[in-house]
Structures are given as C-alpha cells and as structure tokens.
Amino acid sequence: MNCPECDGTINIPDDASVGEIVSCPDCGADFEISKKDGSKVELKRAESVGEDWGE
Amino acid sequence: MSKICIAFDRLRSEEKMLHKEAENLGHGTSMIDVKITQINTESKKSDFDFGDIILERCVSYFRGLHFTACLEFLGVPVINRFDVANNCGNKMFMTLLLKKHGIPTPRTYFSFSKDGAQENLEKIGFPIVIKPVIGSWGRGVIPLKDKDAVDAIFEMREIMDGSHDRIYYLQELIKRPPRDIRVISIGDHAVAAMYRKSSGGFKTNIALGAEPELCEITKEIEDLVSKAAKAMGGGILGVDIMEDEKRGLLVHEVNNTVEFKGLAKVAKRNIPKEMVQFALAYIRK
Numbered sequence: 001m002n003c004p005e006c007d008g009t010i011n012i013p014d015d016a017s018v019g020e021i022v023s024c025p026d027c028g029a030d031f032e033i034s035k036k037d038g039s040k041v042e043l044k045r046a047e048s049v050g051e052d053w054g055e
Numbered sequence: 056m057s058k059i060c061i062a063f064d065r066l067r068s069e070e071k072m073l074h075k076e077a078e079n080l081g082h083g084t085s086m087i088d089v090k091i092t093q094i095n096t097e098s099k100k101s102d103f104d105f106g107d108i109i110l111e112r113c114v115s116y117f118r119g120l121h122f123t124a125c126l127e128f129l130g131v132p133v134i135n136r137f138d139v140a141n142n143c144g145n146k147m148f149m150t151l152l153l154k155k156h157g158i159p160t161p162r163t164y165f166s167f168s169k170d171g172a173q174e175n176l177e178k179i180g181f182p183i184v185i186k187p188v189i190g191s192w193g194r195g196v197i198p199l200k201d202k203d204a205v206d207a208i209f210e211m212r213e214i215m216d217g218s219h220d221r222i223y224y225l226q227e228l229i230k231r232p233p234r235d236i237r238v239i240s241i242g243d244h245a246v247a248a249m250y251r252k253s254s255g256g257f258k259t260n261i262a263l264g265a266e267p268e269l270c271e272i273t274k275e276i277e278d279l280v281s282k283a284a285k286a287m288g289g290g291i292l293g294v295d296i297m298e299d300e301k302r303g304l305l306v307h308e309v310n311n312t313v314e315f316k317g318l319a320k321v322a323k324r325n326i327p328k329e330m331v332q333f334a335l336a337y338i339r340k
Binding site for chain 1: 063066071088117189194
C-alpha cells in the first residue's frame, strides 16, 4: 500500500497483525496497522518513543 | 483449557512469540491493544475478553502500570502485579529494595534537588553515573567525570524541568569488563542468561547495539537472581548483573516488561513457552 506521508510503497507482510509497526522504506515514517481485514489494511501514525518506553 | 491474554501497546516479536506458544500449548488466546481499551469505575471483568490471566507487555511503562491498576481493580490476574511493576519501574525504589534485601548492588546516592545533588557530589567525588529514575534502554544514563559535565547535565535537567528530573540518582561507576549479564527470571528462577557486550561506550543495552552472547547460569547467578526477583515481588523479570573487579556480582537493575527477542534465538530453553506456562500455573495456585 502507499505511504500516507510520501506516497512511497509500503509492503505489508501477509502475517502482519493489528498493532504491528511498519516503516516506509522511502521516507522512514513509522505506521501502526490499525485495521486488517484480509488484504485491506489501514494505517495510523505510530507513536514516537516516549520517555517511559522500555523494559 | 485456560485462556491467556496478551496486553500490548506496540506489537513486537516478543508478544507474537507469547501468543504463538500459548496457541501451541492448546490454550485460548486474545490480544488486547491497551491504547484503545476503555475502563471505568463501573466496569466489570465480564465486559472484556481478558481471559483467565493477562500478560502485561506495554512498551510504555506508565501505560502498563496504570492499566495494571485497572486490571487488579477488576480482579483480573495480571503478570506482573502492580506492586512489582511499580518497584521495578523506578530505579530508586528498585535499588532501595535490593539493598534492603541484602542483595549486592552498586553504591547509590539520592538527592532531591540540584543543590542537594551538588552537595552530595562534593562528598562522593568523581567519576559517578547519573541515571533518570524512570526510563530504559540506557537513555539519560551518563558518566560524570568532572565538574563541567555535572554543571551541564544539572542545567539541562533544570531547563527540562521534568517532575522526575528533581530526583537525582547518582551511582558509583563500577570497574568491570565491558559487558554485563542479563538474566531472564520466571517465577524466581533463572531460565536464560546472556552477556551484553558494549559496542564501544560504557553502556551495554541491547537496544543501543550491544552484542548478545549466551552466558552460563552458575549457582551464584541462580541464587542472586532468585533473591533479586523475590525482592521485587516475583513474576517475569529481567535481572541485570555487573561483574565488579573486587566485589564480584552486583545486581544493578531489575526490569519489569522484559524484552527477550535476542536471547530467545540462542537460549537452550524456550523462553516464551516458559512464560506462558508460568502464567497458567499462576492462576491454578
């Protein structure tokens, strides 16, 4: 599918799940898979790394 | 068969591994995205598909902690428990608990203002390591070797004015080989360990590019990890150990939502499977 940011091509693996992060190989933007119904996928901007992220 | 739920806010390979192992064991599974889950004071356990037990796996510490509080309010068993997450999520609370339980840990100095920290430093001297009380992956962990570095870091903290920046956590710089040991503890037992080698700097976090290498779990490591895990309240934890040249093994950190992707590839035991089995045994107790 096309990158919402730069219109580049983002490959979504068949086994990808909702909640997974995909990156645009062209502009580097990260997106979260928000919906997936077969080959129909919706993306939303991924959250940026927070101060409290980690283990 | 019991049903296990994996709560996440960013689906990583660890969460997928846990999901797969639960399915392989023949258990029902569900995945909950905490970011889009709503709970209120009238909520009931039956309103949600939380299964019999939840593995809380949020990458955001505060999100995971507050969600865990809600789960315990609803009476849903969760790993790790709220008090364990709270103990591990704050380096000062964690260090105090380690020391209180007689577990060897680096000498650590606490101050509650910039002036207090400067006074403390005059007594301690250099070098010293400053760490944020909240945070992970080595961020904000800085060795301080002279007064100029201290002035710069302290000034930065005042400008940022984060609520946790007012707490100054200063720790001795340990003389050690350029590596530390990460041990995965499940139910107070060490199940896998690796050396995390520095990629040049003094930090050894895998997230920063440290090279993992399998480490043998000795009796000493097993005992130390067991004590450290019990001190935090048990559950599934990542215990970090440094090898001090004079004092031997020191526990410097215990992590709550432990990452295990790298170690799982080389470990002899199946880490995600053991985590799932521990969770299922937990609800049978």
